[in-house]
Amino acid sequence: MTLRIAMAQLDMLVGDITKNTQAVIDAANQARDIEQADVIVFPELTLTGYPPEDLLLRPSLDGRVESALLKILDEVQGIYVVVGYPRRIDGDLFNCTGVIYEGTLLGEYAKQELPNFLVFDEKRYFSEGRDACIVDIKGVKFGLTICEDIWHPGPIAQAKEAGAELILNLNASPFHIEKMGQREALLHQRATEVSLPIVYVNYMGAQDELVYEGGSFVVNARGEKVSQAPWFEAGLYCVDVIVDESQPNKVMPVAGDISPALDVEASVYQAMVLGLRDYINKNRFKGIVLGLSGGIDSALSLAVAVDAIGADRVQAVMMPYTYTSSMSLEDAEEEANLLGVKYSVLPIEPMVSAFSDALAPEFAGFSKDTTEENLQARTRGVVLMAISNKKGLMVLTTGNKSEMAVGYATLYGDMVGGYSVLKDVFKTLVFKLCRYRNSLGYVIPERVISRPPSAELAPDQVDEDSLPSYDVLDEILHMYIEKDLSAEAILATKQFDRDTVYRVLRLVDVNEYKRRQAPTGVRITARGFGRDRRYPITNGWHIGD
Ligand SMILES: Nc1ncnc2c1ncn2[C@@H]1O[C@H](COP(=O)(O)OP(=O)(O)OC[C@H]2O[C@@H]([n+]3cccc(C(=O)O)c3)[C@H](O)[C@@H]2O)[C@@H](O)[C@H]1O
Ligand SMILES: Nc1ncnc2c1ncn2[C@@H]1O[C@H](COP(=O)(O)OP(=O)(O)OP(=O)(O)O)[C@@H](O)[C@H]1O
Numbered sequence: 001m002t003l004r005i006a007m008a009q010l011d012m013l014v015g016d017i018t019k020n021t022q023a024v025i026d027a028a029n030q031a032r033d034i035e036q037a038d039v040i041v042f043p044e045l046t047l048t049g050y051p052p053e054d055l056l057l058r059p060s061l062d063g064r065v066e067s068a069l070l071k072i073l074d075e076v077q078g079i080y081v082v083v084g085y086p087r088r089i090d091g092d093l094f095n096c097t098g099v100i101y102e103g104t105l106l107g108e109y110a111k112q113e114l115p116n117f118l119v120f121d122e123k124r125y126f127s128e129g130r131d132a133c134i135v136d137i138k139g140v141k142f143g144l145t146i147c148e149d150i151w152h153p154g155p156i157a158q159a160k161e162a163g164a165e166l167i168l169n170l171n172a173s174p175f176h177i178e179k180m181g182q183r184e185a186l187l188h189q190r191a192t193e194v195s196l197p198i199v200y201v202n203y204m205g206a207q208d209e210l211v212y213e214g215g216s217f218v219v220n221a222r223g224e225k226v227s228q229a230p231w232f233e234a235g236l237y238c239v240d241v242i243v244d245e246s247q248p249n250k251v252m253p254v255a256g257d258i259s260p261a262l263d264v265e266a267s268v269y270q271a272m273v274l275g276l277r278d279y280i281n282k283n284r285f286k287g288i289v290l291g292l293s294g295g296i297d298s299a300l301s302l303a304v305a306v307d308a309i310g311a312d313r314v315q316a317v318m319m320p321y322t323y324t325s326s327m328s329l330e331d332a333e334e335e336a337n338l339l340g341v342k343y344s345v346l347p348i349e350p351m352v353s354a355f356s357d358a359l360a361p362e363f364a365g366f367s368k369d370t371t372e373e374n375l376q377a378r379t380r381g382v383v384l385m386a387i388s389n390k391k392g393l394m395v396l397t398t399g400n401k402s403e404m405a406v407g408y409a410t411l412y413g414d415m416v417g418g419y420s421v422l423k424d425v426f427k428t429l430v431f432k433l434c435r436y437r438n439s440l441g442y443v444i445p446e447r448v449i450s451r452p453p454s455a456e457l458a459p460d461q462v463d464e465d466s467l468p469s470y471d472v473l474d475e476i477l478h479m480y481i482e483k484d485l486s487a488e489a490i491l492a493t494k495q496f497d498r499d500t501v502y503r504v505l506r507l508v509d510v511n512e513y514k515r516r517q518a519p520t521g522v523r524i525t526a527r528g529f530g531r532d533r534r535y536p537i538t539n540g541w542h543i544g545d
């Protein structure tokens with residue numbers, strides 16, 4: 001006998017239980033009628049989307065979920081539906097998955113391993129389940145697990161003990177660099193521990209800072225990957241399993257298509273595009289406006305914006321001032337032309353002069369400093385926010401992770417905006433991503449990539465006048481922020497200049513207040529500047545420890 005399992009690698013809108021429920025019903029009907037599937041498996045917390053955060057605390061949650069489940073029980077026939085939802089049992093809320101067939105809830109499992117690290121906060125909401133749940137589907141014993149469960153040996157061993165012959169794992173597993181390989185190694189290990197095949201179903205879509213890249217996959221009882229759904233593409237992807245009592249492994253998944261792994265640049269670029277597209281569309285913005293300086297960050301941000309929502313929904317604004325070079329003006333115009341976006345030039349000189357004149361009495365006796373530089377950045381921020389308000393376009397913030405780490409950005413200036421695609425991307429990776437994007441089609445002028453970055457806030461300024469070279473800076477930042485090394489541990493890794501290391505770490509520490517006010521943006525590492533990293537702003541910790 002053969003059983004066909006449809007992996008519903010879909011997107012759900014967090015909080016829209018009505019729409020998500022309809023999506024479950026439609027996908028189940030499609031899987032039954034078009035794919036001839038026997039079973040359809042959805043990602044974790046299908047009905048609420050993931051993470052629902054404090055929506056889980058709303059008093060109306062329980063009623064909404066009950067109605068949604070009743071609707072699925074009522075309206076889907078002829079296919080086993082494995083769906084995720086939050087459910088309150090005896091006063092406690094659980095992260096559940098249930099198997100529904102012909103109007104009956106055949107079994108329900110509550111997640112046992114609740115992630116409470118990095119971006120995850122599940123212990124704030126859920127109680128831990130304790131028991132395995134095995135459901136018989138056409139003579140095969142399916143064991144249910146949910147996402148983090150599979151990262152630990154316990155739940156799957158318990159399912160095996162309870163008689164499972166195949167494991168279904170429902171996931172909301174967000175992207176970060178190297179995650180694709182980690183999941184594969186993990187499933188290899190888990191499957192071989194219990195000698196059972198595992199069907200791993202993930203979301204495809206983005207939710208605020210999180211991006212789910214799909215790549216749902218199946219491993220056999222030896223832990224070998226036998227099929228893998230595409231990355232960054234939603235859809236129903238089927239796997240057949242042969243059920244043969246005479247074989248040592250009764251349930252054997254049949255080999256299918258395996259989507260090739262993506263390299264770092266390709267996966268990060270696609271994550272940025274998906275993160276931005278879903279943020280703009282799910283929040284119903286008409287489009288995007290951004291300040292185009294002729295520099296590399298805004299050039300890459302523009303390319304991502306166009307790839308995300310199309311050139312006709314993107315406006316670029318060049319706002320030259322005295323220090324803006326003609327090269328920057330030429331490059332910005334060329335970028336806009338290459339990508340086919342609406343391009344405006346709005347000189348800020350008259351606005352900055354008006355501010356300076358008005359402030360002159362207040363500033364009498366003071367010498368020039370960063371105040372004047374910040375005034376330029378803030379004027380540009382005012383202009384962009386005015387265009388945003390008038391036209392319903394969201395301002396795309398362009399600062400990268402290296403700058404956000406050391407506070408190299410102006411509050412209410414170039415930090416304005418609603419969303420950022422670079423906030424978790426170090427500057428050294430920005431260069432590589434530009435080259436990657438140009439390999440798909442030339443959109444970023446070569447000179448923008450090869451010339452030294454400059455904020456152009458003062459005459460002949462280049463970033464590396466005030467910061468160490470980006471190669472050095474990013475290495476130190478990676479070790480401090482992403483690997484949690486102390487200053488002395490960083491100095492022990494190689495020959496860094498001691499003062500530079502201490503200066504960089506100090507800048508990171510004292511600029512927490514800026515990051516706390518920064519817009520959200522795509523997370524591409526396991527330690528982004530969003531929910532991954534929660535440092536107190538006011539603190540007396542010793543720098544660099
Ligand atoms: N702990 C704290 N909690 C809350 N607020 C705090 C604070 N400490 C300072 N502040 C406030 O923040 C202000 C200082 O921040 P802010 O006004 O932003 O200014 P600030 O950090 O002094 O200057 C901006 C820096 O970013 C560089 N920049 C600007 C623009 C673009 C680029 C680029 O290349 O991309 C680089 C620029 O060269 C300069 O070094 C203080 O005047 C104070 O009002
Ligand atoms: N002349 C300008 N016209 C339009 N926007 C500008 C201009 N200068 C700066 N900006 C905006 O402010 C952001 C910060 O720019 P800045 O040049 O200070 O730093 P950067 O980190 O080198 O960024 P970029 O590489 O994009 O220039 C830019 O990405 C851009 O969005």
Ligand SMILES: NC(=O)CC[C@H](N)C(=O)O
Nearest residue numbers: 115147148151172173174
């Ligand atoms: N939703 C979850 O349980 C996710 C946790 C898991 N470690 C992952 O990132 O894949």
